[in-house]
Amino acid sequence: MPDSDVVEVDDILKTENIKTKTVKKPQQRSQSKDVLSGAVAEISKELRALASEKQRLENELEKAKKKAGNTRELENMLRDKLTKLTALETKLSSDIGNKEHKLTEVREKLSKVRKAREELMDF
Numbered sequence: 001m002p003d004s005d006v007v008e009v010d011d012i013l014k015t016e017n018i019k020t021k022t023v024k025k026p027q028q029r030s031q032s033k034d035v036l037s038g039a040v041a042e043i044s045k046e047l048r049a050l051a052s053e054k055q056r057l058e059n060e061l062e063k064a065k066k067k068a069g070n071t072r073e074l075e076n077m078l079r080d081k082l083t084k085l086t087a088l089e090t091k092l093s094s095d096i097g098n099k100e101h102k103l104t105e106v107r108e109k110l111s112k113v114r115k116a117r118e119e120l121m122d123f
Helices: 009-014 026-122
Strands: none
Touching: none
16 A cells, blocks of 8 residues: 555556647747737737727817817807896886986976966966
């Protein structure tokens, strides 16, 4: 009966941990290398295209953000102008009302003065 600490050579050789290396022929290596080089080249090309697209989209996003900011500023400026114009319109409406009231008063006085003049002329 073998010792439990002793490992048989056959047991070592049967383990699945042993890696075997297959030797490829030079032509197979060259073809594999060409295929890999082509794949790497295609991936590199795609990466460049994606990086370019990303840069273009980032630039467009920045332009859109600036345009939105400018539009917001313009909106605020126009809102301020509208507020001032509304205040001016209110003042002018008030002035018109006051002037119409004064005109009515002057017309009434004019009418009274004419009437008084006519009465004095009749004497």
